[in-house]
Amino acid sequence: MIETQHLSKLYSRGLYALRDLSLTVNRGEFVFLTGPSGAGKSTFLRLLLVQEKPSEGDILVNGHNLATLSRRDIQEYRRGIGFIFQDFKLIPTRTVFENVAFVAQVLGVPPAQQKRKAFQVLKWVGLQHRMNAYPHDLSGGEQQRIAIARALASDPVLLLADEPTGNLDPDLSLEIMNLLREINSGGTTVLVATHDRELIRLVGRRTITLDAGKVVEVA
Amino acid sequence: MRAIDYALREAWASLGRNRAASAFAIAAIALAMIVLGALLLVTWNVERLLAEWSSATEFSVFLRDEATSEERGAIEALIGESGVVEAQQYVSKADALTRFRREFAELASLTEGFDDNPFPASVEARIRPEAEADGRAEALVRRVAALPGVADVRYDREWLARVASGLAAVRGAGFALALVMALAAAVTVATVVRLGLYGRRDELEVMQLVGSPIAFIRGPFVAEGVLQGGIAALLALGLLWLGSAAVAGWWGAELAVVLEGGSLQFLPPRLCGALVAGGMAVGGTGGFAASRHAV
Numbered sequence: 189m190i191e192t193q194h195l196s197k198l199y200s201r202g203l204y205a206l207r208d209l210s211l212t213v214n215r216g217e218f219v220f221l222t223g224p225s226g227a228g229k230s231t232f233l234r235l236l237l238v239q240e241k242p243s244e245g246d247i248l249v250n251g252h253n254l255a256t257l258s259r260r261d262i263q264e265y266r267r268g269i270g271f272i273f274q275d276f277k278l279i280p281t282r283t284v285f286e287n288v289a290f291v292a293q294v295l296g297v298p299p300a301q302q303k304r305k306a307f308q309v310l311k312w313v314g315l316q317h318r319m320n321a322y323p324h325d326l327s328g329g330e331q332q333r334i335a336i337a338r339a340l341a342s343d344p345v346l347l348l349a350d351e352p353t354g355n356l357d358p359d360l361s362l363e364i365m366n367l368l369r370e371i372n373s374g375g376t377t378v379l380v381a382t383h384d385r386e387l388i389r390l391v392g393r394r395t396i397t398l399d400a401g402k403v404v405e406v407a
Numbered sequence: 408m409r410a411i412d413y414a415l416r417e418a419w420a421s422l423g424r425n426r427a428a429s430a431f432a433i434a435a436i437a438l439a440m441i442v443l444g445a446l447l448l449v450t451w452n453v454e455r456l457l458a459e460w461s462s463a464t465e466f467s468v469f470l471r472d473e474a475t476s477e478e479r480g481a482i483e484a485l486i487g488e489s490g491v492v493e494a495q496q497y498v499s500k501a502d503a504l505t506r507f508r509r510e511f512a513e514l515a516s517l518t519e520g521f522d523d524n525p526f527p528a529s530v531e532a533r534i535r536p537e538a539e540a541d542g543r544a545e546a547l548v549r550r551v552a553a554l555p556g557v558a559d560v561r562y563d564r565e566w567l568a569r570v571a572s573g574l575a576a577v578r579g580a581g582f583a584l585a586l587v588m589a590l591a592a593a594v595t596v597a598t599v600v601r602l603g604l605y606g607r608r609d610e611l612e613v614m615q616l617v618g619s620p621i622a623f624i625r626g627p628f629v630a631e632g633v634l635q636g637g638i639a640a641l642l643a644l645g646l647l648w649l650g651s652a653a654v655a656g657w658w659g660a661e662l663a664v665v666l667e668g669g670s671l672q673f674l675p676p677r678l679c680g681a682l683v684a685g686g687m688a689v690g691g692t693g694g695f696a697a698s699r700h701a702v
Binding site: 239262265266269271277278281290291342 | 409410413609610612613614615616617618619620621623624
């Protein structure tokens, strides 16, 4: 699913965020990406979301070479990727239901289909009863479950999560991880960037450790 | 179609969310549209009257008081046989005085104390439109002016040409002013739309990350500008209509005298439509410029 070869990301003043990174994530795998702050985890996720382009090397995702995608190809590629952020990125002026239906709406999906899908994923994360609430009415755990529901609304083949439990207590963190495991069991490849070693130990999946932009351990 | 529907609904919602800023942008466009509309209103009315007057152009040959009946006969013969005029009429000194007293009733008392009638006799001729266009009327006027017994010839065409030329200058200056104001309005719209855009950064980021088409991302901002422009143009038209109705109400009688029986008319539907389209174009341009920051 994900393959990088000698991938580097160089910022100005000669600072490497990633350096000569070669790794593989197989289709249907659940992988943790860990390391200290500044290790390059978020940069790697930004490259996977094509928010940035690599300075050197190749990054292949689901057959797409991300370094060479055109603007239109990037749109097409992103439609197959789900994402979850630490700060949820929910739209405060929209209800829970609207937040989830928003993805299908801005992809031009017919309204009836948008609603059906939104209700389906909300039910899946167990928050269909909060569909008319606004994000600020929800707890952190609920907000992250809504963000997961939104990520699932486009039926992604790859789900990227950047510190998804960073704002949550240990119990809620585990609850979110269980949801991600369930998503993975349905065949979706899941890549979670986190520095929470305890959570990684509890979930027990393959872990790639980065430090100073390099892979230092695969366990 | 879904992109347009989405853009319009989001734009409408954004107008509601940012009422104060949107009102400011609408006011800026409305101001530009009022200037442009007022200019159109004046020039269109003047052009309409000029066209009416041009189609009935006359010249008047004023006779010297000492002109003989032979001289007058020669003048009338030259005019009549030229094939340039549709009709001619001799206006005696007495007729001229009577006409003045009738048309300017409030000044009639001034003529009571005259020892002698100061109004000259004249021959008035209505020119054929084709003779006006091909220059024969002009040539005839020159020949008549050279005849004995003629004090002066007033050819309406000359002042019509001067009015038309003045109108062109007013139109040019007015359009330049309206263009500057429209540009300022477009910049205001762009600023207001951009402010709204910053408030929706997370939403835009999500849209980009899910692979939303550009039309869905930029469309609402362009539509917001178009809506602001359309509302502003309708507002400007409403105010212009009220203004022209007020002018007609307050100075209708005076205007009728100046316009020789004509009246001030409001812009025809095609110009109203053009003004609304112009407002929408100005707003849309501002919205489009701002939407570049959304991607």
